[in-house]
Amino acid sequence: MPHAFDLDAIRWQPFGDFPHFAYSILEVDMARRIADVLFRFDAGRQIVLHRHKALNHTFVIRGEHRLYELDGRLREVRPTGSYTVSPASETPHREGGGAEDAIVLFSMRPLPGELLYEILDDAGQTIAELTLDTLQALFEAQRAAAATA
Numbered sequence: 001m002p003h004a005f006d007l008d009a010i011r012w013q014p015f016g017d018f019p020h021f022a023y024s025i026l027e028v029d030m031a032r033r034i035a036d037v038l039f040r041f042d043a044g045r046q047i048v049l050h051r052h053k054a055l056n057h058t059f060v061i062r063g064e065h066r067l068y069e070l071d072g073r074l075r076e077v078r079p080t081g082s083y084t085v086s087p088a089s090e091t092p093h094r095e096g097g098g099a100e101d102a103i104v105l106f107s108m109r110p111l112p113g114e115l116l117y118e119i120l121d122d123a124g125q126t127i128a129e130l131t132l133d134t135l136q137a138l139f140e141a142q143r144a145a146a147a148t149a
Contacts, residue, residue: 007040007062007103010024010038010040011024011142011145011146011149012024012040013025013138013142018047018048018119019042019045019047020041020042020045020046020047020096021039021040021041021042021047021095021096022039022040023037023038023039023040024037024038024040024142025037025038025135025138025139025142026038026105027139028132028135028136028139030132030136033109033110033111033112033132034107034108034109035106035107035108035116035132035135035136035139036105036106036107036108037105037106037108037135038061038103038104038105038106039095039103039104039106040097040101040102040103041063041065041066041095041096041097041101041102041104042096042097042101043063043096043097043098043099043100043101043102044096044097044098044099045096045097046068046072046094046095046096047094047095047096048094048119048120049070049092049093049094049119049120049121049122049124050092050093050094050117050118050119050120051089051090051091051092051093051117051118051120052086052088052089052116052117053088053110053114053115053116053117053118054088054108054109054110054111054114054115054116055085055086055087055088055108055109055110056084056085056086056106056107056108056109057083057084057085057086057106057107057109058078058082058083058084058086058104058105058106058107059081059082059083059104059105059107060078060079060080060081060082060083060102060103060104061080061103061104061105062080062100062101062102062103063080063097063098063099063100063101063102063103064077064078064079064080064097064098064099064100064102065077065078065082065095065097065098065102065104066078066095066096066097066098066102067093067094067095068093068094068095068096069093070091070092070093070124072094075093077098078104088114092120092124108132108135110131110132115129115130115131116130116131116132116134116135117129117130118130
């Protein structure tokens, strides 16, 4: 029997003070170096400038996943059902949703010593780094919060 994707069943977490997206960590496997995370990108908005520093597999569950150039120009539109494998890249970009919020599964696969993401300011300077260890700590906090809810 088919089941609808229930957006309200997901416990979305904000990512610090960065607007226009939220996440829910599904699993972090430190031994295999794989992290699976759902991201919700707000409709018609762009998130913080960043670089993907590790291999990412993405699957668009709902909406359009939009990628933008450094200057804000639309680079790519990935519709619902799109599966993409993207290697690490030095090219910064922003992401966002199309006409509706986009829900995208990211499966991150960093090599030992590799960052997941660099968060950049509008001038392209690194303001934060996210590692697999950081994501593991966020996952543990997410599980602890869910256990007390």
